[in-house]
Amino acid sequence: MKWLSRKVTCNSHGQDSSYFLGWQEYEKNPYDEFQNPNGIIQMGLAENQLSFHLSESWLSRNPDAAGFKRDGESIFKEIALFQDYHGLPAFKNALVGFMEKIRGHKVSFDPKKLVLTAGATSANETLIFCLAEPGEAFLLPTPYYPGFDRDLKWRTGVEIVPIHCSSSNGFRITQSALDDAYKQAQKSNLSVKGVLITNPSNPLGTTVSREELSLLINFVSAKEIHLISDEIYSGTVFDSPDFISIVEELKDKNLEDTDVWNRVHIVYSLSKDLGLPGFRVGAIYSNDEIVVAAATKMSSFGLVSSQTQYLLSAMLSDKMFTSNYIAENQKKLRERHDMLVLGLQEVGISCLKSNAGLFCWVDMRHLLSSNTFEAEMELWKKILYKVGLNVSPGSSCHCTEPGWFRVCFANMGEETLKLSLQRIKAFVESTMTSNNDVGAYSQRQSPRNSRRRSIPNWVLRLSSHDRESDR
Numbered sequence: 001m002k003w004l005s006r007k008v009t010c011n012s013h014g015q016d017s018s019y020f021l022g023w024q025e026y027e028k029n030p031y032d033e034f035q036n037p038n039g040i041i042q043m044g045l046a047e048n049q050l051s052f053h054l055s056e057s058w059l060s061r062n063p064d065a066a067g068f069k070r071d072g073e074s075i076f077k078e079i080a081l082f083q084d085y086h087g088l089p090a091f092k093n094a095l096v097g098f099m100e101k102i103r104g105h106k107v108s109f110d111p112k113k114l115v116l117t118a119g120a121t122s123a124n125e126t127l128i129f130c131l132a133e134p135g136e137a138f139l140l141p142t143p144y145y146p147g148f149d150r151d152l153k154w155r156t157g158v159e160i161v162p163i164h165c166s167s168s169n170g171f172r173i174t175q176s177a178l179d180d181a182y183k184q185a186q187k188s189n190l191s192v193k194g195v196l197i198t199n200p201s202n203p204l205g206t207t208v209s210r211e212e213l214s215l216l217i218n219f220v221s222a223k224e225i226h227l228i229s230d231e232i233y234s235g236t237v238f239d240s241p242d243f244i245s246i247v248e249e250l251k252d253k254n255l256e257d258t259d260v261w262n263r264v265h266i267v268y269s270l271s272k273d274l275g276l277p278g279f280r281v282g283a284i285y286s287n288d289e290i291v292v293a294a295a296t297k298m299s300s301f302g303l304v305s306s307q308t309q310y311l312l313s314a315m316l317s318d319k320m321f322t323s324n325y326i327a328e329n330q331k332k333l334r335e336r337h338d339m340l341v342l343g344l345q346e347v348g349i350s351c352l353k354s355n356a357g358l359f360c361w362v363d364m365r366h367l368l369s370s371n372t373f374e375a376e377m378e379l380w381k382k383i384l385y386k387v388g389l390n391v392s393p394g395s396s397c398h399c400t401e402p403g404w405f406r407v408c409f410a411n412m413g414e415e416t417l418k419l420s421l422q423r424i425k426a427f428v429e430s431t432m433t434s435n436n437d438v439g440a441y442s443q444r445q446s447p448r449n450s451r452r453r454s455i456p457n458w459v460l461r462l463s464s465h466d467r468e469s470d471r
């Protein structure tokens with residue numbers, strides 16, 4: 001296809017990963033209680049639908065906000081004409097206030113250092129454009145959010161080098177994993193520009209510990225590189241330990257106004273904490289003035305519409321609403337999380353212990369027919385087509401151990417979650433009793449290298465570096 005650009009025809013978008021393929025299969029046969037009761041239940045979408053009643057009730061109490069009005073008077077023209085890419089000051093003030101509240105007011109944010117973007121997707125890409133050249137690299141702990149292949153690599157030409165984390169320590173980031181990833185990048189002649197973490201983690205649903213944050217700060221300080229902390233799930237922490245933002249750790253280490261202070265950047269969005277992915281509200285927060293200025297110019301390519309800013313500045317300025325929302329939402333998330341974890345436990349499936357997010361990281365290694373990514377795909381297809389659940393296989397998150405799946409619990413009603421648990425139960429019971437090849441893996445571990453050889457092609461295409469590591 002000579003007449004099209006390489007961007008269009010290259011594979012680095014990641015569209016052919018099972019993460020996106022599962023969505024396509026779901027679209028063809030979506031579950032509906034009445035219209036399609038045997039359809040596929042979507043458990044591969046990290047959406048938060050648990051607290052809409054709160055935002056909807058706020059909207060009915062505050063009709064001016066969505067009705068282009070101030071004190072009853074129309075401000076339609078003012079909003080329709082507003083196009084300053086610095087954003088509405090009232091909205092930026094309200095957004096930093098919300099971010100501070102989520103962090104228990106342990107840190108404060110300056111709205112001048114905030115750049116508005118069309119979601120965290122745009123925020124992450126914009127930051128990468130600001131911090132790295134095509135062909136340079138960012139290190140990312142695995143497993144990671146499958147969308148990062150698109151967001152960080154596709155248009156920027158920047159490479160992702162995985163920091164391999166393992167189940168042996170609950171997928172925590174270690175010094176040796178960081179060092180190995182750095183060495184791997186050097187071996188591949190890639191200059192490392194930074195590390196990107198998600199805190200809380202997608203797909204693990206865990207908060208990053210103080211020790212890990214400290215390790216990361218020391219690492220980026222020593223290497224003189226950047227640290228991006230995607231804190232899009234910061235408001236979803238429903239259990240201890242508390243969420244610690246990277247800025248809090250920097251403050252506690254007395255690193256304000258130092259070099260590293262300017263090289264740490266936060267990404268945020270209202271897609272998860274407020275359940276508004278359709279509104280496309282994201283932000284970059286950086287202490288580096290040049291990054292803020294450049295990202296502000298770039299934000300022209302993905303601004304947040306002025307009516308959205310107007311509506312949300314009113315909603316987020318209502319302190320009673322935000323306090324109540326955060327607390328209620330966390331309570332609901334905890335209930336849902338517990339329901340999924342206990343339901344899976346009943347059929348012998350365990351989850352990584354988690355305290356945040358809209359999903360669980362589920363261990364189905366004992367259901368694999370062998371310790372390979374082919375077996376993971378085989379199991380994923382069974383779960384998708386036979387059980388009727390779209391979950392995300394660990395390989396789509398670049399997990400190096402076959403058999404882990406991300407399962408979302410906040411994008412559906414309680415009855416649907418109950419049904420999905422019933423379906424899993426029936427599946428596990430039937431396979432355990434009738435089919436000896438499934439589950440047989442736990443008795444006969446295959447050699448380590450056979451796992452590497454059997455990684456499916458699309459996994460290899462998504463991150464060429466995954467296969468190069470042989471630890």
Ligand SMILES: Cc1ncc(COP(=O)(O)O)c(C=O)c1O
Nearest residue numbers: 119120121145198202269271277
């Ligand atoms: C870690 C992470 N970053 C960024 C995004 C993109 O979010 P947004 O809808 O704000 O673009 C997601 C969405 O799932 C995510 O999980």
